[in-house]
Amino acid sequence: MADPAQPAVPASTIRDFTIQAVTIREAHDDDWPQIWPILRDVITEQHTLPYDPAMTEPDAKQIWLLPPPARTVVAAADGRVLGTANMYANRPGPGNHIASGSLMVSRRARGAGVGRALTTDMITWARRNAFDAIQFNAVVDTNTSAIRLYESLGFVTLGVAPGAFRHPVAGKVGLRVMWLDLERDQP
Template sequence: MLIREFVERDWSQVWPIIEEVIRAQETFPYDPAMTAEQSYGMWVEAAPGRTVVAVDGERVLGTAKMGTNRPGPGAHVSTASFMVAADARGRGVGTALCRDALTWARQRSYAGMQFNAVVESNRSAMRLYRREGFEVVGTVPGAFCHPVLGRVGLHVMYQEF
């Protein structure tokens, strides 16, 4: 598996991953009715941010975006988001993408990385983020409407560098 910068031709494989994740409504607080065009504008980061893909040969297994969490006085903290194709989960793709984002942020001298909305029922992401050094610093109770579990919390997670 290789992690590399996103290029335009990747979108034909990235969009189905994003579409699958947001339509499931289980892990991301994105509008499930988003179009490919709307998603492109939301997912593909302009510099100095970065969007990457994890590939096996020509196949995109997952994608990540990263950048500054907030402008101005908050610009010293980074953020990132990750999505992995359903049939590629459990193979280390998410871990590799997370580590790549952490390396990117450290190389740019951010003070830390913050995840703003980790769905508390997303156990695999929670395990991964904790394993990589993130801590839950707060939870907004019932802020995410899960299609099966009903309202569950959204965690704010942070790792200081």
Template sequence: MLIREADTEDWQAVWPFFHEIVAAGDTFTYPVDLSEEQGRDWWLLPPPNRTVVAVDEAGTVLGTAKMNTNHMGNGSHIASASYMVDPAHSGRGVGRALCRYTIEWARAAGFRAMQFNAVVETNVHAVKLYRSLGFEVLGTLPEGFRHPAKGYVGLHIMHRTL
């Protein structure tokens, strides 16, 4: 698997699974009716932030991550990231590879920590992955997320020092 900078041509491969994941409404705080143009603008970040794709040997996009400054000004030393793995390629270590990549990017860029602002507590696979890579739950916003099947569930704020 290769992780490389995403470009506008990659969006055609990302959009179908991005749309599927967002429309499901169970892991991201994005509007479930997000348009393709809005999604592209929110996901493909300009420098100094970064968006990458994970591809296999044939060049098939397996997943994507975006990395950014979490806050501005005197909080700009904290990074954040978001991840999406094509469900057709889940369980193959794509999410773990993308998460490790973003941690190294943040460290190399001089960030002191990473913070995830809204990890849905029922997204147990993501929570388990992030914990295994050194993230801790700092707190949970009770009923901060309206899950389509489980009702109101918590949103974790997760953090790790770099």
């Protein structure tokens, strides 16, 4: 069931099909057969997330489908999972007032607002759960579409670890730490 606080994204054309609306909802075990190909493709591309490209499906499922109080969602339209995100406390104990998360969008749904819908849902979840901020720990410097998206939602770059990500084409590139302060009014 869709989160009533999260409106559906309007109709968009996605490469080889058209969707009427993207709905963000809790992920379930029966979504895994559609989630895994997205994760596998993004991870093996090695362009946007620092995950081991040799990760097995069971390992991926264990790190992606997180139990409460963490949350894993899918962006779905017309019975298809187009993207997924997970969200959780960034650190245990004294760091548990800061949220973090990751998101992945299927190749054919990129640029259609799915990443924005997932990130907006993450922000709503973090506010609803009284987190003070969201910290993305490893945004690859060459992932300019994600950086633009996050900045448009109010995130700022706190710093860049130079050469911390081995990009298969660009070589060693920086990893950004990006931050959204939820205690201030945001756009």
